[in-house]
Amino acid sequence: xxxxxxxxxxxxxxxxxxxxxxxxxxxxxxxxxxxxxxxxxxxxxxxxxxxxxxxxxxxxxxxxxxxxxxxxxxxxxxxxxxxxxxxxxxxxxxxxxxxxxxxxxxxxxxxxxxxxxxxxxxxxxxxxxxxxxxxxxxxxxxxxxxxxxxxxxxxxxxxxxxxxxxxxxxxxxxxxxxxxxxxxxxxxxxxxxxxxxxxxxxxxxxxxxxxxxxxxxxxxxxxxxxxxxxxxxxxxxxxxxxxxxxxxxxxxxxxxxxxxxxxxxxxxxxxxxxxxxxxxxxxxxxxxxxxxxxxxxxxxxxxxxxxxxxxxxxxxxxxxxxxxxxxxxxxxxxxxxxxxxxxxxxxxxxxxxxxxxxxxxxxxxxxxxxxxxxxxxxxxxxxxxxxxxx
Numbered sequence: 538x539x540x541x542x543x544x545x546x547x548x549x550x551x552x553x554x555x556x557x558x559x560x561x562x563x564x565x566x567x568x569x570x571x572x573x574x575x576x577x578x579x580x581x582x583x584x585x586x587x588x589x590x591x592x593x594x595x596x597x598x599x600x601x602x603x604x605x606x607x608x609x610x611x612x613x614x615x616x617x618x619x620x621x622x623x624x625x626x627x628x629x630x631x632x633x634x635x636x637x638x639x640x641x642x643x644x645x646x647x648x649x650x651x652x653x654x655x656x657x658x659x660x661x662x663x664x665x666x667x668x669x670x671x672x673x674x675x676x677x678x679x680x681x682x683x684x685x686x687x688x689x690x691x692x693x694x695x696x697x698x699x700x701x702x703x704x705x706x707x708x709x710x711x712x713x714x715x716x717x718x719x720x721x722x723x724x725x726x727x728x729x730x731x732x733x734x735x736x737x738x739x740x741x742x743x744x745x746x747x748x749x750x751x752x753x754x755x756x757x758x759x760x761x762x763x764x765x766x767x768x769x770x771x772x773x774x775x776x777x778x779x780x781x782x783x784x785x786x787x788x789x790x791x792x793x794x795x796x797x798x799x800x801x802x803x804x805x806x807x808x809x810x811x812x813x814x815x816x817x818x819x820x821x822x823x824x825x826x827x828x829x830x831x832x833x834x835x836x837x838x839x840x841x842x843x844x845x846x847x848x849x850x851x852x853x854x855x856x857x858x859x860x861x862x863x864x865x866x867x868x869x870x871x872x873x874x875x876x877x878x879x880x881x882x883x884x885x886x887x888x889x890x891x892x893x894x895x896x897x898x899x900x901x902x903x904x905x906x907x908x909x910x911x912x913x914x915x916x917x918x919x920x921x922x923x924x925x926x927x
Contacts, residue, residue, distance in 0.1 A: 574725040586762075730918060
């Protein structure tokens with residue numbers, strides 16, 4: 538169904554934003570964040586949410602004035618605008634790698650394959666990368682018709698976990714109780730920001746709402762606030778409900794462990810299904826975007842011509858080459874390395890939005906103070922994130 542102009546309102550746009558943000562990232566990263574930030578995990582999500590608010594402000598101002606391509610308008614040089622688009626393209630591919638690796642970890646944990654875990658993880662990760670790449674090259678856009686149901690299912694499962702935890706929880710005890718070092722805490726914010734990534738998709742609806750300046754901005758802010766409440770609630774459950782030893786051993790599947798402790802094997806199975814759906818829909822949606830971006834970059838002669846030459850169905854030789862490199866990189870790098878690379882790449886790509894917002898601040902009416910504050914906070918998070926890694 539093709540939307541008619543002005544068919545989308547604040548509620549529908551906000552729902553789309555929440556569905557885009559609350560995806561596979563939280564299933565894979567929550568335990569890692571808590572192991573780094575400990576008792577300050579709530580604050581890591583809150584600070585990352587504030588950074589997302591600043592970034593969302595720039596997004597809203599840009600899309601309110603320029604619903605289509607503000608990079609091209611902000612940066613007249615094709616090389617500059619193309620470079621920023623290329624950064625986003627690379628960031629998206631790294632994100633696919635992280636989601637695929639997470640899918641492999643969940644699949645192997647479900648199969649209880651401990652002895653062969655590295656091989657098992659890479660087997661499933663490679664399989665999902667190649668399978669969904671083929672699906673997207675075939676132009677199977679009808680798969681997207683199930684996206685709304687998948688989003689509703691995973692959101693319902695997470696809310697059920699929160700509700701069950703707060704009903705059963707003994708709030709007098711802390712299962713995880715430690716204070717992180719300042720560098721570890723500040724570095725964890727870079728990872729939590731990755732869990733917010735995706736709200737930028739709201740700007741794609743600017744042409745389909747009656748008052749984009751208000752609706753897009755309101756939808757972005759509501760999305761970030763709702764998601765922040767969801768994430769801090771989930772962090773609270775993990776901190777209060779899972780013993781530290783269990784969390785250390787199962788950091789990458791912490792949410793499923795919490796579901797198992799609350800609801801038994803059924804809870805584990807349902808949460809596992811929600812995670813798998815999140816990984817599949819996240820990878821597929823990202824492929825849908827990056828394949829089209831790479832084609833456009835090839836047309837602009839920013840990427841090699843091979844990215845424009847048709848290979849099979851709707852796929853190009855460049856798509857096939859990218860998938861091959863992505864598969865090898867996913868096999869070679871471990872999960873933590875991919876998470877760090879993906880988090881850092883997202884921070885850099887969102888800084889590009891601040892750059893465009895600064896250039897077009899007079900045209901959009903954006904506050905220079907808010908742009909500078911947001912940029913400074915994002916740079917600080919990036920620097921602390923890198924300091925924590927190295």
